[in-house]
Amino acid sequence: MKPVRVGICGLGTVGSGSFSILRKNAEEITRRVGRSIEIVQVGARRDNPAIDTSKANVTRDIFDVANNPEIDILIELIGGTTVAKELVLTAIKNGKHVVTANKALIAEHGNEIFEKAQEKGVMVAFEAAVAGGIPIIKTVREGLSANRIDWLAGIINGTGNFILSEMSEKGRAFNDVLAEAQALGYAEADPTFDVEGIDAAHKLTILASIAFGIPLQFERVYTEGISKITEEDVSFSDQLGYNIKHLGIARRTDKGIELRVHPTLISKKQLLANVNDVMNAVMVKGDAVGPTLTYGAGAGALATGSSVIADVIDVARTLTADPYNRVPHLAFQPNALSDLQVLDMDDVECGFFLNMMIQDKAGVLANITEILSINGISIESLIQREQEENDLVPLVVMTHSVKEKNMNMAITGIEALPDVVGKVQRIRVETLI
């Protein structure tokens, strides 16, 4: 059979990884696909010294690739949501299939992009957009396609997980580890995307759509970062048998879909609590299969390139297939997407870990537990520590499951107590069963 002809746009980390895999594993890939995959053109504003593109047809104008009639599949690895969107839409308009690792593009503009792709009968594949090398899109969309998905929960940002793992294993402070992560190249100079959960929210948006058959709704994701997690939070959680992880969680409830990214206490007995360093893992609970977990490298040139090239192979195999018989972009047929609403965060139910400083006086604890009780919150466990300084002692409370709005009211009440000093730290708790 004729070679599959691809064009790569972008030669950054993922671009160079994808290029290297196609070169290095060319023989292995041809043995699988039954035809070779040929890099017809590369579009990049500058060369990448990590790879040898001397034998490649390199152009400085990425739109040359989108307009090149010799190309079947355009691989978009330039990132961002403006030029990348124009590039992808141009490729689609020209009847090319697209493979992308761009989570922001898919989460924010996927609905429009998939609609255009559908009209032109082309595929837009995006395995590399979520959890790097882990084939989680394929797992949810195809591997678990017999299931009604109940929920999913994932560690889907490697930088955040590296920071929390270091804090937990070595008792280090957030800012200290963040500085190291930046020095190691894990975190960007502006770490907001990673540590404030925006990157995870992009990925969660995509996972939730393919799990529940809902349109992509990035703007509806509740997003809370890890920058306020303290060494004390980590240490108290540890004593209670929990690790703190930055999770993206999507859950189907009778009242709507929960979509949220926030620090979360999970029992150390869970495999997910033991996923450390820059690794990613996603749990998916289906009604037939029960809980599953998929683990692997969530970032890096070759790991993410692994997903990019797997998508290229997938698309290559469907080049001759009837477009109506392909796996739909969002797992469900476009005309069968659900109109299930995203649940307001106020109505989401969770257990909570509360950590606060109180005056070491009679009656304080009674006042706090009364406020919790008034708001319908029952206590699972409570740790009151020895006095530390100035008559202040830390108080840690673990609660049973309760609606967010009740907890908000309780915290407002507790913070207004004269013997509670400063803010109440609140971290959600998940059982994941």
Next chain:
Amino acid sequence: MKPVRVGICGLGTVGSGSFSILRKNAEEITRRVGRSIEIVQVGARRDNPAIDTSKANVTRDIFDVANNPEIDILIELIGGTTVAKELVLTAIKNGKHVVTANKALIAEHGNEIFEKAQEKGVMVAFEAAVAGGIPIIKTVREGLSANRIDWLAGIINGTGNFILSEMSEKGRAFNDVLAEAQALGYAEADPTFDVEGIDAAHKLTILASIAFGIPLQFERVYTEGISKITEEDVSFSDQLGYNIKHLGIARRTDKGIELRVHPTLISKKQLLANVNDVMNAVMVKGDAVGPTLTYGAGAGALATGSSVIADVIDVARTLTADPYNRVPHLAFQPNALSDLQVLDMDDVECGFFLNMMIQDKAGVLANITEILSINGISIESLIQREQEENDLVPLVVMTHSVKEKNMNMAITGIEALPDVVGKVQRIRVETLI
């Protein structure tokens, strides 16, 4: 589009689970596939009281299903390798696609079955044959298709894992837990298939083929069961920071492919060491993606049914596809299978855990370490316990990596020493990195 018409043969555990999923999740599945999946006929020697087949067209002769011209896909869930083989070959001859959960059939007769399927241009899908509900076939064959797979290692028998987990967590004896597993219905009355590793060897055979592109070679798998693992082995391993798991391991080396099922010590820091009870998990190491792990229920009606129906959906999507553009049965094109040989067990290299009883006398330890040294075996750590009874003390040795044949010679030498009493227990150790 027209419904996809399936026939189910066998209404045991997996048959009833698959039937239930198709009924219960019919709407969800139709939303995904864009067409409904209709159970046209069911073939079973007897009814299953767990499910209501009153509205199904049930026949007592399963070959009615294989010969029914109204059926597109035959689902083989009768098990065994004689009638099942005839049934599957009949369905193929009649131009039907086949979905099966039958690991023995695929491992022992897959080469022949796939060849016939190839000739007729039909698919034979077998996700449910390995690790129940975990989509590990799809993960290796498609999700990681850009990789040269270096090795894989899995807990792929739930009964065995339940027994080892109970021994480890509760200090129980093998026979005691086996009896409970039989009472709970996890283990068969004849537990040989599970505890002696034959079931795992069937699954490993299949995984190795799709990972490395080699023909199915069940007869070449080295297979060792868990029935000789003692409470002492478990307890000493635990003290050294290891859990004992019954692993199926396939590894690519310069000299050939390792294919082996045996009890294995793995560090408790590995996620795989913390997969307990009846759960399954498979690690796959690809050259691009690095180590990955996939975890979930390895057995059970609904979990295994989840994989059966996912396969039905996959096959339904390729009904109109060019047969030459499908994912090949064994991941690699039939004409591109490798002739890499399976490595003789004598030439496999591993670390070892040795557990033996010795006389508490001067010179015994020197004799043992000398024999190890003569055979090129270096010691990583050594535990000599307090005297127990009759001047006998247990000695535990952990070795660095060494060829199996060297270890065999060393053990023969050690067992011949007058001060070593009884057999030397030997369990392999894997680092999995």
